[in-house]
Amino acid sequence: MRQIFLLILLFIVGQWLVKALRRHDAQTSQRSGANGAAGAKGANGPNGGARAAAPAQLAEPMIRCVECGVHAPKSDSVVVAGQPFCSAAHAQRHGARPAGRDAR
Numbered sequence: 065m066r067q068i069f070l071l072i073l074l075f076i077v078g079q080w081l082v083k084a085l086r087r088h089d090a091q092t093s094q095r096s097g098a099n100g101a102a103g104a105k106g107a108n109g110p111n112g113g114a115r116a117a118a119p120a121q122l123a124e125p126m127i128r129c130v131e132c133g134v135h136a137p138k139s140d141s142v143v144v145a146g147q148p149f150c151s152a153a154h155a156q157r158h159g160a161r162p163a164g165r166d167a168r
C-alpha cells in the first residue's frame with residue numbers, strides 16, 4: 065500500500081518538475097529571443113515550430129446549426145438563405161417548419 069502512495073507521489077513530483085522545467089524554458093527562450101533571433105540553443109527551433117503548427121489545425125471555422133444547435137465544420141455545413149445547418153436534412157426540416165415555432 066505504501067508503494068502505491070510512493071508511486072503517486074513520484075508521479076505528481078514528476079509532473080510538477082516537467083511543468084517547472086517548461087516554464088523555465090519559456091522564460092529563458094523569451095529572454096534569449098530578445099537578444100538574438102537565431103537562438104544559441106537547438107531546443108528553441110522545435111518549440112517554435114510546434115507553436116506555429118498548432119493554429120494551422122484550427123484554421124477551419126465552425127458554424128452552429130440553426131436547427132439542432134450542433135457545431136459543425138464549415139466545409140460540412142449547408143447554408144440555406146444565409147442560415148447555416150449541419151446537414152441538408154436539417155435545412156429541409158427547418159425550411160418546412162413555420163417560422164413561428166423558432167422561439168424555444
Ligand SMILES: [Zn+2]
Binds near residue numbers: 134149150151
Ligand atoms: Zn443540425
